[in-house]
Amino acid sequence: MRDMHRAETEKRPLPAIRLRSSISPREKRFKRIAYLYILPAVVFFILLNAYPLITVLWDSFQFKSLVNKTLTGFAGLANYREVVHNEYFRTALWNTVVWTVLSVAGEYLFGIITALALNQNVKGRTLFRAFIIVPWVVPILIAGLTWTWMLTPDYGVINLWLVKLGLLKEPYYWLGELNTALLTVVFVNIWRSFPFYTISLLAALQSVSRDIIEAAAIDGAGIRTRFWRIVMPQLKTVSLTIIFIHVIWTAINFDFIFIMTEGGPLHSSETLPIMIYRYAMEEYNFGNASALASMMLGFMMSGFILYYLISVRKNRG
Amino acid sequence: MKLKAISGILAMALILTLLAACGSKGSSENGSSASPSASESASASASASESAGSGDSGKPITLNMWAALDSTEAGKKTLAKIEAFNNLQKDVQVNVQIISYDVMHDKLIAAINAGDAPDLTWGLSEWFGELNKMDALADMTPYIDKWEDKSKIFPNVLDAVTVDGKVKALPNYLGIRALLYHKDILAQAGYNAPPKTWDELLKMASVIKEKTGKEAFGIAGKGVRSPQELMMYLAQNGLTVADRQADGKYKNTWADNPDQLKKAAEVFKFYQDLLATKTIKSDAKTWGWEEEDQNFALGQYAMVVNGPWMEGRAKDNPDTMKDVEIAAPIYSEKPATFLEVAMLFPFKSDHPDATWKLASYLIGKDYQTEINYAGNSPRSDVQATNKWGKDFLALAPQGQVFPPVSLSGITTALEDSLARAMLKNDKPEVVAQWLSDAINESLRKTGELSGS
């Protein structure tokens, strides 16, 4: 699970004897083994990922609409232009950022709190651990339907209780108002995803050496100092990795928003993947859909490369 | 090295082919065993195994049919009745595959795109224009013209499945909309009859709210039902979403015609008034069909324009559903209701005769009498056997349907226009103008805009 990025930045000890310029027979053999071992993974990639990926890039420069066959052929940047000029493009872009940042931040926060709590020596730890894993194993479809129902104003249990407890004056349609729809889905998405962080961070915490912490405690470091100075640095690698992979997963996530709001009301919870879906499955304009998808891929890759460059520079410095 | 890699890939490919071979054995009914040829054309090509058997050799043709049946008793009964077709004759056998409406659309698009559509499928009327534009539907006109029961189909229903003079879909069942009202709630407020017009509704609403504490009315503000309702209100004010022009293409004409624009604005004003006068619950502005139906079934509000399926709710909420009665929908200028025509889509294949044989069974009197007896049959000679059905069926002649153009862009615009009117509180005139433009823009994108 650890880092894709670390391996590049760190110098691994090379196995055994490595000759200067010419490639040794041993190295040659290694190379053969390496390619042989990776082959199955590559076959899967080529068969089911590379082809769609190339189709997407190709289609983004073509006029391709299922319902309007009068327009075909090379489109140049027309698809990109159309997508960028879509009334809701900027909203969707902004929503994607909000959705991704808030989700990942919330998940991390909840993850680290629960991981720290579970790392304490308290009774019933196993039971609590089991409870916290539950959201993660409930299929998204079912979780989405159940939450939607619970959040309904008129017969949903959450509104009923909030009103009974006096926290709300009258039932509120969390998923139906322009300013809360996206945030509500973020809340549910955090519910669903944070257990993954809990487990990862808990695993990391358990291998933080007790001796160091106790030594620090003897030196008079308070709880806060111990946490920020000793524990957090040890969690850095894991944290960066889960955050990194979740930023990707969250940005391209489609299910939760689609099941709960379909991007509405009035596109207020529409993210780029939802927009891609609309282009493809509602307007049947695969040219536009592909252009948007390519752009999104571009955004994410540039983010990735930027991050990589920064981390390389930091490592050098 | 490279050679090795290539041979490795070949070996993998070989394994995959073997897997494929055993895979398709299991699904020979699906006809996936040959003919990858049709993948280019969007038209649904016949699968080879079926065409092989289509001669006079006596081997039956197997048709794939998708049906959005559920696990209720009614669903099971329908399935049995469709499958009974297999015992009636030997030439054509149907293989029913149950696909819910939730995912049927996306699945259908993927299948059409790959030239792998079923022979016949259930579907929503909203998809008709699009499937037609994709050139995927089979022309059933010659069969319908020869069919002795043609005159038994309601004329406006037959219109709904006709595009450019060709019948390219068949009516499966109807969802006529009527005004449903909780008699007890009205009685409690001192009314013994429901309102007839928009104005009457608005006037009664405050009394109902005051005397019973409940809202008078319900709407769907989002989802598949909201464009249907909006179209109905537009029709009640004498408007259509898009009209066929002299060049055979379509256009929304409101922007060219101040009178029409004014009427469209009145419709949005009506929606805003519903909200402002608390005739509807404030959250109804973003209700989907589930909230609309469920709240009515729970007796949370007094009246709704809804379909015959609401009878099924009596099972889940018997106490709150027992006082429900049916009347004609309220209107403004002319009485109109939404006529939902759930369709059967026949896809292009090299055995249209077989497809018609099955389709004509499904729209035949026997099948329709047994399955769609509750006022939801497209046949005028199928009588409703219950009170509800009779009341609904009486409204069939004033039913309005969507124009046969690609609708998904248009329904999205209709849904957005409601949000603009009720969530963003844009002025009714502004919303009407915006919607007119948005409809024409959608028509332009699909190449159906008149004059373009």
Add this chain to the structure above:
Amino acid sequence: MLMSRGKRRFLTIATYVILVGFSTYCLFPFLWMVVTSLKPTDLIRSTNPSFWVPHPTFEHYDNVLTRSSFLTFFKNSMVISVTVTLAALLVSIFAGYTLSRFMRFHGIKAVSFAMLLSQMIPGVLLLIPLYLTMKNLHLLNTSWSLILAYTTFTVPLCTFMMKSFFDSVPLEMEESAEIDGCSRTGIIFRILMPVSLPSLVSTSLFAFLNAWNEFLFGFVFINDEAKRTLTPGISLFRGQFQTDWGSLMSASVLCVIPVVLIFVFLQRFLIEGMTAGAVKG
């Protein structure tokens, strides 16, 4: 640890409060599902929904188990998920090993980048190209289509997990085996596998969970009820005009419980597996 008694007590209480709070947050929707599945139909959707069920009923479970194809769906999902897990594991052990040991080759670096890239494609966009691919391979409407697709989706993550585990295994172990004349594959299976059991378990759990919960492709690739998997199967309780919530919820509970049990029994491995890979960096 060195702490005043009062402070320690405060910490313990705080820990419990946090754990109870988060458990409630996590369990609440699941409990709601359980409660709903036990309610008689006329109490399920009411204006005053409650957690208390005066007369619990098993009619929905009975309906799901005896009058629907739930068991078939369950079996199909189980077969597919287990196959996917094994396949993904096999592929990613070798791929992960390669990424860990041979990153110095340019081709391998490229593959690792491609795998990362594949994580960035929205699934929606894969729908139509993959449908076409499956059709051309004559795999539509077979379990193989799902097995292939799910394996592809999970291999990158599993590979990265295995890689980070192998990173933490010292090279000396392999070198001594190599001197003893063990082949590379032999080294992986005889030397590395036995010490990596926790990692294998946690990787398998990921793969299994992904396959078990997937919905969209399961629905789009499969036509026949006899081959349908669990999540698409469950969604059939969302009927034409209304949802059969009782049955939907009981089916969901039956779908979730086995996975919860698996996770609870294997959670020690799960955490150990993550520890092995995650920290010794």
